[in-house]
Amino acid sequence: MLRLKTGYYVLTLVLVAGFVANLHAAEKDQTAKEQKLLRHVVMFSFNDDATEDQITEIVKAFGELPKQIKTIHAYEWGTNNSPEGLNKTHTHCFLVTFKSEKDRDEYLPHPAHKEFVIKLKPILKDVTVIDYWASH
Amino acid sequence: MLRLKTGYYVLTLVLVAGFVANLHAAEKDQTAKEQKLLRHVVMFSFNDDATEDQITEIVKAFGELPKQIKTIHAYEWGTNNSPEGLNKTHTHCFLVTFKSEKDRDEYLPHPAHKEFVIKLKPILKDVTVIDYWASH
Numbered sequence: 001m002l003r004l005k006t007g008y009y010v011l012t013l014v015l016v017a018g019f020v021a022n023l024h025a026a027e028k029d030q031t032a033k034e035q036k037l038l039r040h041v042v043m044f045s046f047n048d049d050a051t052e053d054q055i056t057e058i059v060k061a062f063g064e065l066p067k068q069i070k071t072i073h074a075y076e077w078g079t080n081n082s083p084e085g086l087n088k089t090h091t092h093c094f095l096v097t098f099k100s101e102k103d104r105d106e107y108l109p110h111p112a113h114k115e116f117v118i119k120l121k122p123i124l125k126d127v128t129v130i131d132y133w134a135s136h
Numbered sequence: 137m138l139r140l141k142t143g144y145y146v147l148t149l150v151l152v153a154g155f156v157a158n159l160h161a162a163e164k165d166q167t168a169k170e171q172k173l174l175r176h177v178v179m180f181s182f183n184d185d186a187t188e189d190q191i192t193e194i195v196k197a198f199g200e201l202p203k204q205i206k207t208i209h210a211y212e213w214g215t216n217n218s219p220e221g222l223n224k225t226h227t228h229c230f231l232v233t234f235k236s237e238k239d240r241d242e243y244l245p246h247p248a249h250k251e252f253v254i255k256l257k258p259i260l261k262d263v264t265v266i267d268y269w270a271s272h
Contacts, residue, residue: 084265
């Protein structure tokens with residue numbers, strides 16, 4: 001009886017694990033198909049007299065936007081460390097990802113984004129922006 | 137007895153599902169920690185007399201590099217569709233991802249990359265490049 005019970009356990013375990021693994025694989029496949037991503041690349045140069053504190057505050061404020069604007073699908077940023085010297089004075093890069101143009105078009109005039117731009121402008125020297133649908 | 141057996145099944149199912157879910161969460165966390173990524177953002181403008189065919193050839197040639205240079209971890213590209221008009225004449229954006237600066241530093245002087253740049257130069261009007269370690 002004990003052996004039979006153990007048999008049931010093992011069989012159930014194998015079946016459930018297999019089921020979960022299959023579910024997981026199907027989900028990943030689905031994700032890959034659905035995840036055509038719209039990238040919003042933003043590069044900043046700051047005025048020569050902008051202080052470290054002012055720049056840190058801008059980076060922090062940008063980083064708050066994903067919490068305030070629900071259509072932002074992913075967000076990352078960093079400072080330039082390219083050895084090529086082709087950064088056109090830009091020192092900071094932000095990569096904001098959307099799942100649709102509609103989501104991007106909600107972001108741009110969003111009050112939280114507008115407030116961020118007002119904060120940014122006094123120390124902004126230059127900005128470059130490109131949006132693109134990511135192809136592989 | 138049947139009810140008891142069913143009880144065992146349900147209990148086993150719940151335990152196994154919980155175990156697998158925990159494993160999965162731990163794995164995701166591990167991945168996030170390990171995957172600190174170095175982004176290499178490249179924007180191109182092409183000469184006004186560059187033909188569609190010439191531009192398509194350059195895009196295709198760039199897309200061959202991940203097959204030729206093993207240190208490229210991920211690659212994507214797209215054409216600008218930002219409504220903001222801040223693209224500084226750049227029309228194409230390429231996002232090349234590395235896992236280390238060493239990997240990036242192997243890419244830059246790689247013969248396949250150099251060959252690509254020789255192909256590109258005759259129709260290249262302007263280029264902007266920023267590399268950054270992605271923070272979230």
